[in-house]
Amino acid sequence: MTERKFRIGVIGLGQRVAHVLLAMDDIGWKYTLAGYADPSPVGLPILKERDIAPGKSYDDVAALLRDGPFDLVMIGSPNHLHYEQLLAAFDAGYPIFAEKPIVRTEEETFALARHLRDKKIPPLFMGLVMRSMSIVREVISRVDSGALGEIISMDTTEHLHPEHGGYLARNWRRKQEWGGSFLLDKVCHDFDIFGRIVGARAKHVASFGGKRIFKADRAKTPRKYDDGSDAYVLRDAGWSAANDAFHSDMDVTDHQTAIVEYDNGVQLSFHSNSHVSLLERRWYIAGTEATLIADLVRNKMLMRGALSKGKPERREWAGVTTDLHNGADQEMARDLLATLKDGVPFPVTPYDCMEAGLTVMAIDRAMETKSVVDCAAMWADYDAARGN
């Protein structure tokens, strides 16, 4: 018997969805792209590299959705469009894979939660790809096994190289109205996993951040790396892009720190900078029984019992890639296919994605108001919207 080919429609054929489609192809997923709704599809050249036919260009989302049936609708548009496009895709009724953050604001989160409470929706899978990373699965399983004892505190980072920071300063992510915020777009992944590790919601948050790197009075900074290659321009910044990383109208931060106290007393610090020469995405987890360091850039884990004098246990996963996803896209594609074909539960839910988003939004609110935000009212509104 020949294997069924999935018929897929894409809303927002950008770089991300194109890479997810390549990862699906990598794992042998058989699909046909019916087409896409996208005014300027940045992902087309990425599909072309692999000779994947993008299908038809539809005038708009409604025209695409009318042309079902689809086995999967994929949403990879800028964040401000997720809410309305999700609602349109819910009405069409086909399974959906949507990129994170699920929506861009607290109001949209509550409205979405009410929608999920009141209406039946098709299956919805979120692209929180870190949930599919082997190293992350191992960290979660160590925590769940009790090997770390009670988690007391965590120190966490995500630092990006200048090219990545320069891309963020030129791409649509530079504007709150499109991206939400630097942290919402970049690290809702991490805050999803932190919540899962801690096993509680954020209670109090505080944060400081600023735009001190990609600003006009630093525009004379050298535009070449020391090997002569161009700096700050390598990636196509796509839809509504700005020309120059230092002269853009960016209104989000380019570095930010945060501290969180969770409901169960766990404390977490977070530090992010978008212009560093030493890449880092690292979680230092201190439990009563053991300490664990997860190095997400190098795909390495280190762990030792709190009272152990022996060598730390070291684990390393192969498949380190320059996109820093380290094979997680392919793992996520496998998870999604297993879900769609065999009903295996997907590793993350839309609610996880909403809760990670709300945590980051509270952090941004703390930064803007220069205050410690008590998250109780936000969670009460969210629970009411969910019907809990």
Ligand SMILES: NC(=O)c1ccc[n+]([C@@H]2O[C@H](COP(=O)([O-])OP(=O)(O)OC[C@H]3O[C@@H](n4cnc5c(N)ncnc54)[C@H](O)[C@@H]3O)[C@@H](O)[C@H]2O)c1
């Ligand atoms: N899971 C991850 O690791 C990961 C990584 C990168 C991006 N993302 C998410 O994926 C989404 C897309 O990011 P990206 O990096 O691919 O951005 P991108 O700029 O490469 O792509 C966005 C695409 O949306 C299109 N678009 C703009 N307006 C549209 C409209 N009205 N209707 C349909 N399409 C429209 C643009 O033309 C562009 O092709 C974002 O939500 C982002 O947060 C997730």
